[in-house]
Amino acid sequence: MSTNLSVVKGAYEAFARGDIPAVLAVIADDVEWRVVGPASLPFPRACRNKEEVGAFFKALAESDDISQFETREYIDAGDHIVTLGFVKSTIRSTGEPLESEWIHVITVKNGLLTRFVEFFDTAAREGH
Structure with a gap:
């Protein structure tokens, strides 16, 4: 396993245990962090620094109760790691369930995430 893949896996493990400070510890000060989707999403879609990424995680936690x-799958391409996954949550404002597969495209340089782009089924969230 490459060092970059280890960094990414460590960040996912930290997120899974709710340790957002550990996730932020591997985010570069100058980061490109985007969630691709409509402006109606309840959480920030573009972040440029750790503080904004921290606000993204806060907004995500306020919006969704993630149960799974x-x-x-991880695709290791050196500085670029692509992760395929699945999320199941409840939208806090409506109590409605949400399920989606997702893709994250991540760039790691010098042991830090410098780019994170997320794609998921935004239509599954439509009207929420």
Whole structure:
């Protein structure tokens, strides 16, 4: 396993145990962090620094009660790691369930995440 893959896996493990400070510890000060989707999403879609990424995680926790978050496959391409996974949650504002597969495209340089782009089924969230 590459060092970059180890960094990414460690970040997912920290997220799974709710340790957001440990996730933020591996985020570069100058980061490109995006969730691709409509402006109606309840959490920030573009972040440029750790503080904004921290706000993203806060907004995500306020919006969704995640009951299942699985990383199903890692594709290691050196500085670029692609992760395929699945999420199941309840939208807090409506109590409605949400399920989606997702793809994360991550760039790691010098042991830090410098880019994170998320794609998921935004239509599954439509109207929520």
